[in-house]
Amino acid sequence: MTVTRIEELSRSRCKIYLEDSFAFVLYKGELRLFGVREQEELSEESYREIMQEVLPKRATLRCMNLLQSRAYTESKLRSKLKEGGYPQESIDSALAYVKSYHYVDDLQFAKDYIVNQAGKKSKRVLEQDLIARGVSRNEIEAAFAEAAEKGDGPDELALARMWLAKKRYDPAQADFAEKRKAAAFLSRKGIRAETIRKAMELAGER
Known part of the structure; x- marks a missing residue:
């Protein structure tokens, strides 16, 4: 495989192109270690x-x-690694490792997010x-x-009444446009x- 281009990414890292396609990012010291030079062959071993x-x-x-x-989430980690210039094989390997130890668990992430945000956001949001x-x-x-079973989900009626109270909405005083x-x-x-409808009917009640 021919190294067709080496593009400086930062003071310490470079983007490596093989056969005119981006391949990966290496540190400058690794260029010397693996003999990576423009317009020269990269050995199969390297x-x-x-x-x-x-x-x-490194991805792990x-x-x-x-x-x-x-x-x-798994998706966000994949995006971060992709932004860092890691090839797909390295991304898959890193995610397989962290998932095997449950360091990444999308279901648990969703459960925690719902519990933490239930008092601030509606279910749709x-x-x-x-x-x-x-x-x-x-x-x-x-x-x-699971959140509903445990009573940890959003109480949308309570949220709506809280938001209306913050807006000082008074159904007795509000005209059609305000409603x-x-x-x-x-x-x-x-x-x-x-x-x-229910929240607006109950607005103003304690």
Whole structure:
């Protein structure tokens, strides 16, 4: 395989192109170690060591470092590694390792997220957040089912009443336009129409 281009990425790292396609990122010291030079052949032995040993190990360590600061879904970790220039094989290897020790568990992530955010967000918004983080619909449904069973899910009526109270909404004083504005506000928050009607009826009551 011919090294067709070496592109400096930072003071210490370079992007390596093999046969005119981006292949991986290496530290400058590794260029010397593996004899990586533009317009020269990269030996099969060096390529195999880079792809099977150096990069999978580095990708795994990158995952572990990221997980030390906060929880990630599998999808978000994959995105982080891809941004770092890791090849797909190294990403798969790193994710297989962290998943085998349950360092990454999308179902548990969804359960924790729901419990932590239930007092601030509606079910619809929580679902959208989890989908955006790469959690599957099956895992989201399972997480909500468990939260409901334990009483940890969002109480949308309580949320809607709290938001209306913060807006100082008074059904006795509100005209049609104000009622419509309040309903639209709750709808944007992800509250269902039936719950909106009930919350607006109960607004002002203790």
